[in-house]
Amino acid sequence: MVFSAEFMRLFLGAKGARFMGNLVEIILPDFGGGTAETLEAIVSWWPVEVGDGLNTGDDLLEIATDKANFVVPCPCAGVLMEKRVNEEDRVRVGDVVAVLETQEF
Numbered sequence: 001m002v003f004s005a006e007f008m009r010l011f012l013g014a015k016g017a018r019f020m021g022n023l024v025e026i027i028l029p030d031f032g033g034g035t036a037e038t039l040e041a042i043v044s045w046w047p048v049e050v051g052d053g054l055n056t057g058d059d060l061l062e063i064a065t066d067k068a069n070f071v072v073p074c075p076c077a078g079v080l081m082e083k084r085v086n087e088e089d090r091v092r093v094g095d096v097v098a099v100l101e102t103q104e105f
Contacts, residue, residue: 018096022101022102022103023081023099023100023101023102024075024076024078024099024100024101024102025096025098025099026060026072026074026075026096026097026098026099026100027094027095027096027097028041028063028072028091028092028093028094028095028096028097029072029093030093039092039093040065040090040091040092040093041063041064041065041070041090041091041092042063042064042065042088042089042090042091043061043062043063043085043086043087043088043089043091043097044062044063044064044069044087044088045061045062045087046061046062046083046087047059047060047061047062048060048061048080049080050080050081050082050083051079051080052079052080053077053078053079054074054077054078054079054080054100055074055077056073056074056075056076056077057073057074058073058074059071059072059073059074060072060073060074060080060098061097061098063091072097074100076100076102077102078100078101078102078103079100079101079102080098080099080100081099081100081101082098082099083097083098084096084097084098084099085097085098
């Protein structure tokens with residue numbers, strides 16, 4: 001099962017991004033209610049590369065848990081400046097997974 005960007009947007013909010021001037025750190029949200037099975041996931045796919053432009057809601061990355069796959073949407077328009085994790089890396093809720101540069105804020 002893959003959850004849509006629209007569904008995941010509910011989880012991003014203030015906990016899913018840290019805004020620092022025109023840089024935005026994308027933080028892995030608590031995508032499953034904080035149970036032991038959902039605190040950790042594996043990055044399964046990056047559909048974008050560093051330097052790519054993104055719009056709000058575009059697919060940023062896909063993560064997989066034992067129960068489901070989740071698409072993490074981009075919380076704002078910008079350019080992907082850095083991937084802090086690679087495909088197949090294990091990530092935990094609260095980890096910074098990417099950095100965007102944006103002119104929105």
